Amino acid sequence: MSDTAIEQAMTLALQHHQAGRFTEAETIYRQILDQQPDDSDALHLLGVILHQTGREQSGLELIQRAIAIVPSVARYHNNLGNIFREKSRFTEAFNEFRTAVKLQPDYANAYYNLGAVLQKFQQFDAAAVAYRKAAELKHDDIWAYNNLGNVYKDLGRLDESIQTYQNALKIDPGENNIHSNIVLTLHYHPDFDVQAIFLEERRWNKVHAEPLKKFIQPHTNDRDAERKLRIGYVSADFRQHAVGCNLLPLLREHDRTHFEIVCYSNVVDEDLLTRQLRTYADVWRDIVKLTHQEAAQMIRDDKIDILVDLALHTHRNRLLIFAQKPAPVQATFMGYPGSTGMDAVDYRLTDPYLDPPGMFDTFYSEKCLRLPETFWCYDPLNNEHAISDLPAAKNGFVTFGCLNNFCKVNEGVLKLWAKVLDRVPNSRLISMAPLGEARQRVLKNLNNNGVDLQRVEFVEFQPRKDYFKVYHRIDVGLDTLPYNGHTTSLDSLWMGVPVITLAGKTAVGRAGVSQLNNLHLQELAAQTPEEFVQIAVNLAGDINKMAELRKNLRQRMQQSPLMDAKRFARNIEAAYRQMWRKWCGDAVNRIENT
Numbered sequence: 001m002s003d004t005a006i007e008q009a010m011t012l013a014l015q016h017h018q019a020g021r022f023t024e025a026e027t028i029y030r031q032i033l034d035q036q037p038d039d040s041d042a043l044h045l046l047g048v049i050l051h052q053t054g055r056e057q058s059g060l061e062l063i064q065r066a067i068a069i070v071p072s073v074a075r076y077h078n079n080l081g082n083i084f085r086e087k088s089r090f091t092e093a094f095n096e097f098r099t100a101v102k103l104q105p106d107y108a109n110a111y112y113n114l115g116a117v118l119q120k121f122q123q124f125d126a127a128a129v130a131y132r133k134a135a136e137l138k139h140d141d142i143w144a145y146n147n148l149g150n151v152y153k154d155l156g157r158l159d160e161s162i163q164t165y166q167n168a169l170k171i172d173p174g175e176n177n178i179h180s181n182i183v184l185t186l187h188y189h190p191d192f193d194v195q196a197i198f199l200e201e202r203r204w205n206k207v208h209a210e211p212l213k214k215f216i217q218p219h220t221n222d223r224d225a226e227r228k229l230r231i232g233y234v235s236a237d238f239r240q241h242a243v244g245c246n247l248l249p250l251l252r253e254h255d256r257t258h259f260e261i262v263c264y265s266n267v268v269d270e271d272l273l274t275r276q277l278r279t280y281a282d283v284w285r286d287i288v289k290l291t292h293q294e295a296a297q298m299i300r301d302d303k304i305d306i307l308v309d310l311a312l313h314t315h316r317n318r319l320l321i322f323a324q325k326p327a328p329v330q331a332t333f334m335g336y337p338g339s340t341g342m343d344a345v346d347y348r349l350t351d352p353y354l355d356p357p358g359m360f361d362t363f364y365s366e367k368c369l370r371l372p373e374t375f376w377c378y379d380p381l382n383n384e385h386a387i388s389d390l391p392a393a394k395n396g397f398v399t400f401g402c403l404n405n406f407c408k409v410n411e412g413v414l415k416l417w418a419k420v421l422d423r424v425p426n427s428r429l430i431s432m433a434p435l436g437e438a439r440q441r442v443l444k445n446l447n448n449n450g451v452d453l454q455r456v457e458f459v460e461f462q463p464r465k466d467y468f469k470v471y472h473r474i475d476v477g478l479d480t481l482p483y484n485g486h487t488t489s490l491d492s493l494w495m496g497v498p499v500i501t502l503a504g505k506t507a508v509g510r511a512g513v514s515q516l517n518n519l520h521l522q523e524l525a526a527q528t529p530e531e532f533v534q535i536a537v538n539l540a541g542d543i544n545k546m547a548e549l550r551k552n553l554r555q556r557m558q559q560s561p562l563m564d565a566k567r568f569a570r571n572i573e574a575a576y577r578q579m580w581r582k583w584c585g586d587a588v589n590r591i592e593n594t
Contacts, residue, residue, distance in 0.1 A: 006032055010041065022049050040066040044076050051083050059083060074104035081113055093117050108138035112147070119151060122461055125436040127151050142168040146178050153181075153407050155438045158189045176208040176320060180313035187338060187508050188407050188483045194506045198363040201341025204313070205365065209323035209342050215293065216344075219328035221305055225584040231259050231576060232304035232327060234287075236266035236316035240273045240464070242487035243310055243334055248273070249377045249565035251280035255573060262302055264295065266316055273381075292320040299326035306576050309345065311335040329579045332366060336486070337375055337507040339364040347579055349572070351375045353514035354507045369575045373561035374518050375511075377568040378490045385465075387496040387554060388472035390547045398540040401430040401474030401497070403459070403467065404488050406438060408480035411445055416502075416529055417478055418449035420536040427540060430457045430474055471495035475546055476539055484511040493519065494557055496550035498539070500524050502532045518561050519553075 013028035029046040032039055047062030063080045070076070081096030094117045100110035115130030131148035135141060145168035152161035165182045169175065183200050186192040231254075237243035254261055263281040266288055267274055278284050283302070287295040295318065299307060307327035311317035312335040322330050323344050331347040332340050337354045348366040351374050355361070361368055392398045400420060402409070409431065421427055429451075433439050443453050459470055468491065477492045477499035479485055485492070489499045489512060501512025503525060516525045524539075526532035539545060557563055 006036065006039070013042075013045070017045065017049065022053055025049055026053075038069050040070040040073070040076070043069070044073075044079065048079055051079075056083060056087065060087075072103055074100040074107050074110060077103065078107065078110045078113060081110075081117075085113070085117060090117055090120055094121070106137055108134045108141060108144070111137065112141065112144050115144075115147060115151075119147070119154075122434055123436075124151050124155050124434045124438070128155070140171050142171045142175055142178065145171070146175075146181065149178075149181060149185075153185055153188070155434060156407050156409055156441070158185060158407065158410070161185050162189070173207065176204070177317075179204050179208065180317055180319070183313040183341070185407075187336070187506065188410075190410050190412050190482050194360055194363045197506070198339065198341065198365075201313075201339055202365065203341075205341045205343060208320060209344060212292075212320060212323040213344075215296065215324040217300065217325075219325075221303060221328050223584045225581045228257070229259050229305045229576060229580055230262060230303060232262045232264055232299055232302065232307045233310055234264045234266070234307065234318050234321060235310035236268070236318075237310065237314075237335075238263060238265050238267050238274050238277045239269070239271050244273050244277060245379055245381060245487065246334060246376055247310065248277060248280070248381075249379045249563075250569055250572060251277060253565045253569035254280075255569070256282070259573060259576070262304060264299065264318075264321075266318055268316075287318070292318065293324065295321045296324040296326040305329065306331060306579060308333055309335070309340065312338055312340055329583050331369075331579065334375075337511070339366060341365050347575075349375070349575060350507065351514055353517045354510045360507060369578065371568075371571045371575060373571065374568065375514060376486070376490060376562060377565055378487075378494065378557065378562050379565070380491070380494050385468040385495060387550060390475060390543070390550050391473055392475045392540075392543055392546060397426040397428060398424055398475045398546075399428045399430060399473060400424075400476050400478050400536070400540075401470070401492075402478050402480060402485070403430075403432045403470060403492070404480050404485045406433050408483045408485070409433070409442070410480075413480050414442060414445040415449055416481075416532060418446050418451050419529075419533045420478065421446075421451050421455060422449075423533060423537045424540045426455075428455050428457065429478075430459060430470065432461060433458045435460065467491075468495060471497050475550075476500065476536065478536065479512045482506060482509045484509055486511045489515055490557075490562065493553055496553045498524055498546075498549045498553065500526065500532060500535050500539070502526045502529065515562065519556050520560075521556075 009028050009032055013025045016025035026049050029042045032042040043062050044066035047059040051059030060083045063076060067076045077096045077100040081093045084093035097110050097114035100107055111130045111134040115127045118127035118130055128151045131144050134144040145164050149161045149164035152164060162182055162185055165178050168178045183204055186197045186200055235243060260282045262283040264285045264287050268288060304327040306329045309322055309332040312332055314335050319340055325344050330345045332345050333349040337350050342365055345366050347369050348364055349371060350368055351371045354375055355368055421429060433442055439458050446456060447453055474497050477497050479499055479501035481502055482504050484501055492499050503513045504510055513525045516522055526535055561567060
C-alpha cells in the first residue's frame, strides 16, 4: 500500500470502528499492519477493538507495542489505562492516566479516568481536582459533573454535591441516574425535611417515570390468592454490600413451597457473596446489558407476581423498569427506608419504629406495609470477629467512635459529639473520614467547639476484616443525624459496642430507634440532643454497665428479631401474601363492577 492508500484505509477502518462494525474495522487494521507492522495508530486501534470484543490481553499487548514505538501519544496511554482499570490493576491504570494528562494537558477524558482511579484509592481531594478539570475542559460532560458530585458527597460537602448534580441536569434534564443522586443526597443533608425530599422524589417521578406509562400492559397473572407466588428481586447489590448482606438470610430462608425466587442482577463486578446469593435463587437473570424496556419484557415473560426493588435511588438502580409495571404488584425495600416517589410502585416495606403510623405516611407515594418488628435481618457473614475486652478497663478513659459513611457527618453532628467529649473528661473519639480536607474540616469544627485535637483519631475505609477490628478500640458508639448508621450500627452492636442514637425526623434517621427497640435497649435512644449527651455521659461513667453490654450484646443480637432469619422471612412472606390478596381482590371487584 502507498502512504495515500494506507491513509484512506485508516479512514475507512475508523468509520467502521466508530459505527460498531468491529469485524470490518479489524480486517482493515490487520491489512495495514501486514504492510506496515510498526504503524502505531493501527496497532493501537486494533488493540482497542480486541479489548472491546473480549480479547483483553491481546488488546493490551498491542497497545503496549504502540506505546513502545511512539510513547508520546496521550490517547494510547489513556486507552491502556482503561484496560488496566477494567482488570482491577489500578496502580498501573493510574500511571497511564497521569502520563496521558502530562502529555496532553487539555485531555478531558484522561482527567475523568484519572479521577475515577483516585476515587477508587479514596484520594477524594485529588479526585475532585481531576473531575473539575475534566468538566472545565468538556463543559457538556455530565458524568464528570456527576462523579464530582459523588466525590463532594463522600467528602461531606453536601451543598456542593447537590449543586454539581444540578449542573449536570441542566445539560441533560432526562438523566435519571443523576437526578436519583440528588434525591439520595437530600436524605443526608440536615436542611431538607421529609416534605422537601418527597417533593424531589415526585419531581423525579414526573420527569423520568411518567413518560414510560405508555409501556404498561394488562397483567394476565393467575388471580388465585393462595397459590405459589413468583417473587422477583431487582438489585445491583447482590454482592459484598449492605444490601447483599441483609438479603442473604432472607433468600436462604424463603419458603420454597409457597414462593419461587427470581433475582434480576444488575451487578457489574460479581464477588463471592454474589455467587453465594445465586445459590439461593430459583432463577438468576443478568440484566446488566439489558435496556429498561428489555428487562421489563423479560420480567413480564417470567410471569413475576410481585417485583421488589432493593435500591430506591441508590447507585445503579433500575427504577425505570418498575415505571413500566412489568409485574401486577410492585414494592420497594432494603435499599434504605425511604420512598421511590413513583406511582408505579405500590408498597414500601418498613417497621413500626422507623415509621410510627401516621408520622410520615403522607410523604410516601407507596402504601406502607409495616413488618411487625424489624426492617433489617443481620448476618455478619462469619463469626471470626471476636469481641475484645472493654478498652476503657485498660486505657483508663472512654473511647467513643463512629464508623459511619462520612457523608453522614455534618456540623450539627460534630457539635453534638463535642458536647459529649466536653462532658466526659479525658475521653477520646475515633471517626472514619477520608484523608485530607475532610479531616481538617472535622478538626477545625471540633476545635471551635472546645475539643483538644489530641483526643481525636481518624481511620480510613478499609477491608471488612480490618474494619471490624477497629471496634476493639471503641467503648461506645455515637450515631449520626439526619441519617443514622444502619448496617454499620448493627456491626457495632455485633462487636459488643452499644450505639447511642437520637431519634430523627425521617425514617432514615430512626434506624437507631428501630434497632435498639428490637434489642430492648430503648434507654440508649434519645429524643432530644440534650438527652443524647446525658445518655452518653451516664454510660461512660458506668464502667460496669459498659462491660456488661460488651459481654452480652452479641448474644442479645442473636436472640433478637434482628438475627432471626426464619422469623424475618415469614414476616416478609406474610406481607407479600397480603399484597397479593389485595391485588386479587381488586381484580375481582373490577370484573364484578364492569
